Amino acid sequence: MSAITTEQVESRVIETLASFGPDVSQITREATFEELDIDSLDLVELAQVVEDDYGVILKGEDMKELKTVGQAIDLIVSRAE
Amino acid sequence: MPEVKARPEGCALVTGGSRGIGAAIAKSLARDGWPVVVNYRSDGEGAAGVVAAIEQEGGRAVSLAADVAGAAAADELFAGAESHFGVPVLALVNNAGISADNLFSMISDDEWQSVLDTNLTGAFRLTRRALKAMMRARFGRIVNISSVVGLRANPGQANYAAAKAGLIAMTKNVAVEVARRGITANAVAPGWIDTDMTAGLESGLSEAIPARRAGTPEEVAACVSFLASDGAGYVNGAVLTVDGGLAA
Numbered sequence: 498m499s500a501i502t503t504e505q506v507e508s509r510v511i512e513t514l515a516s517f518g519p520d521v522s523q524i525t526r527e528a529t530f531e532e533l534d535i536d537s538l539d540l541v542e543l544a545q546v547v548e549d550d551y552g553v554i555l556k557g558e559d560m561k562e563l564k565t566v567g568q569a570i571d572l573i574v575s576r577a578e
Numbered sequence: 579m580p581e582v583k584a585r586p587e588g589c590a591l592v593t594g595g596s597r598g599i600g601a602a603i604a605k606s607l608a609r610d611g612w613p614v615v616v617n618y619r620s621d622g623e624g625a626a627g628v629v630a631a632i633e634q635e636g637g638r639a640v641s642l643a644a645d646v647a648g649a650a651a652a653d654e655l656f657a658g659a660e661s662h663f664g665v666p667v668l669a670l671v672n673n674a675g676i677s678a679d680n681l682f683s684m685i686s687d688d689e690w691q692s693v694l695d696t697n698l699t700g701a702f703r704l705t706r707r708a709l710k711a712m713m714r715a716r717f718g719r720i721v722n723i724s725s726v727v728g729l730r731a732n733p734g735q736a737n738y739a740a741a742k743a744g745l746i747a748m749t750k751n752v753a754v755e756v757a758r759r760g761i762t763a764n765a766v767a768p769g770w771i772d773t774d775m776t777a778g779l780e781s782g783l784s785e786a787i788p789a790r791r792a793g794t795p796e797e798v799a800a801c802v803s804f805l806a807s808d809g810a811g812y813v814n815g816a817v818l819t820v821d822g823g824l825a826a
Contacts, residue, residue, distance in 0.1 A: 538759065542713050 501551055501577045507570050513546045514539070514566065526567030533566075543569070551577050583760045585808050586715050588668025589613040591659055593646050593704065596624035598773035599723065600673040602795035604628050606803045608637030612669055615659040616641045619674070638663070646674045646700030647692070652707035666711035669719040669806045672701035672745070677775065679734045690737045697741035698748070705752060709761070718761035719806040722749045723798075724817065726769045726825045742767075746817055753815030762814045764805045768798045769821025789822025 507526075515521045519533040530540065540563065544555040553576040563569050590607045594600040596618035605628065608614045614632060616639055618625035625641035632639040642658045644651040659667050675697045678689035701722055712718025727735050728742030745765060752763040770776060770783055772792040784790050801820050804810055819825050 538713075538755065545710050545713070 501574065503570065503574050506551070506573050506577070509546070509550060510543065510566065510570050510573070513543050517542070524566055526565065526570065528566050529564050530566070531564075540569075547573050553577050582808075582811055583717055586668065586717050587665045588711075588715065588717070589615060589659055589663040589665050590669035590671065590806065591615040591617060591655060591667045591704075591708075592671040592673055593617045593655075593700070594619070594674030595628060596621040596641070597628075598775060599768065599771060599795045599798045600671075601628045602799035603671055603673060603723075603802045604639065605632055605635075605637075606796070606799035607669065607671070607806060608632040608639055609635065610803050610807065612806070613638040613663045613665070615639070615655065615662070615667070617644055617646070617655055617674065619643070619645045645696075646672075646704060647695040649703070651700065652703040655704070656707050656711075660711075666715060667708055668712060668715055668717055669721075670704060670708040671721045671723065671802055671806075672704055673723040674700060675723065675738075675741075675775075677735065677738045679738065681734055682736045685737055693737040694741050694744075697738070698744045701745055702748060705748070705763070709752075709756060712761045713756065713759050716760040718756070718759070719810075720749070720752060720761065720763040721802050721805045722746075722763070722765045723802075724749075724765040724767045726767050726819060726821045728765075729767060729817070729819070729825050749817070750815040757814050760811070762805070762811065764810075764813060764815065765817045766798060766801045766805065767817050767819045767821065767825070769793060769819070769824040771795060771798055787822045787824050788826065791822065793820060793822055 511524045517539045540560045547553050590612035592604045595604040595616035604614045604616045616625045616628045629639040629641050640662045644655050722745045724745045725742040727739045728746050749763045749765040770792045801818050
């Protein structure tokens with residue numbers, strides 16, 4: 498598999514989060530999941546998308562630590578390397 | 579008006595569908611329009627018969643072998659279902675079950691573990707796998723076949739009862755976790771149903787049943803059909819007893 502760029506992950510994460518409700522314009526790296534009204538079940542679904550698309554397995558304990566969109570993107574990119 | 583989501587395109591998976599209650603459920607869901615995966619462990623001939631009966635009525639079905647007690651069964655079954663029908667599994671009926679009855683003090687480790695593995699852990703793994711597609715689809719119907727034995731004691735069945743009670747608790751937890759995704763999880767608790775599994779049970783048992791008779795697999799299947807229907811979208815985390823009044 499070719500290397501995954503941060504930009505690719507960022508766009509996929511934003512697209513997925515937007516499907517849960519928040520407006521794309523609100524979804525910045527600094528935005529917290531709490532502000533975006535993204536709940537734990539949404540993050541489970543995001544983890545599934547990430548696993549299907551990038552083969553990156555995020556466990557429950559990984560997800561608990563995530564507070565912002567940027568943290569999620571960084572974690573996925575680091576795991577994909 | 580609250581938004582009520584209609585069923586997107588999907589198929590149904592019935593574990594332990596080659597005979598008895600599972601076979602009746604598979605046929606009933608096929609009549610409701612679901613393409614059905616008839617899972618079986620050892621009775622390939624029985625499963626093929628169920629598929630043939632469904633096809634004869636104009637329905638769609640396929641049989642897939644897997645022992646739900648195995649760790650790989652969930653991935654195998656879901657991959658097989660999705661590749662055969664080209665749609666996700668949006669109705670899962672955890673029906674596969676075994677019993678190994680013994681008085682409590684005589685239950686061996688193996689009799690305990692094998693019953694838990696098939697009846698409870700198998701349902702856990704399949705449900706976990708099923709939720710992936712159901713969450714994306716914002717629709718899902720999970721029906722776990724429990725037993726009245728999961729609600730009240732039956733001497734000689736502590737292992738079976740523990741598994742069936744566990745299924746009820748699991749059902750309720752799944753229901754509250756994923757209800758907001760349009761997914762329902764309910765349990766059906768049959769009493770004495772006339773199947774191979776109950777053959778040889780003492781006939782005096784019917785004295786204890788208010789209906790004074792055993793139930794039929796079709797009567798259980800009718801409950802599952804309802805719980806899998808669009809109309810049951812607001813029924814969640816429930817236990818529907820179908821037992822001739824036994825547990826009342």
